[in-house]
Amino acid sequence: MPTSHQHHQSITDKADDSEKQEIVTGSLELKNMTEKDAKALVDNPESDSILANGIAAGNDGITPDDVDITGSKAVPEATSRRLDMARRLQTSWKVSVDYIISLPSDGDF
Numbered sequence: 871m872p873t874s875h876q877h878h879q880s881i882t883d884k885a886d887d888s889e890k891q892e893i894v895t896g897s898l899e900l901k902n903m904t905e906k907d908a909k910a911l912v913d914n915p916e917s918d919s920i921l922a923n924g925i926a927a928g929n930d931g932i933t934p935d936d937v938d939i940t941g942s943k944a945v946p947e948a949t950s951r952r953l954d955m956a957r958r959l960q961t962s963w964k965v966s967v968d969y970i971i972s973l974p975s976d977g978d979f
Contacts, residue, residue, distance in 0.1 A: 896970075911942075911944070944963055946961045
């Protein structure tokens with residue numbers, strides 16, 4: 871299950887102090903993946919589009935065009951489990967994703 875964190879912020883266009891745009895910066899983790907699947911997602915040339923579509927789908931009033939993926943990486947999860955002394959440690963992988971959402975200026979989100 872993905873975990874996520876978000877932070878809201880207002881940006882003022884210096885050319886026009888009256889126009890502000892709300893942005894949300896966030897991060898999420900897609901956990902319990904195999905190494906192969908985690909690396910395949912990150913290495914896929916369409917991964918930013920895939921991730922932006924997923925983030926938009928989970929947020930009413932947001933379209934994939936409102937989402938900018940600023941980074942993604944495949945990494946082993948910190949936890950591992952030893953089933954017995956004869957088996958190797960098994961490590962699951964996760965994909966960590968950083969993103970920015972530009973909220974619609976009409977406040978309709």
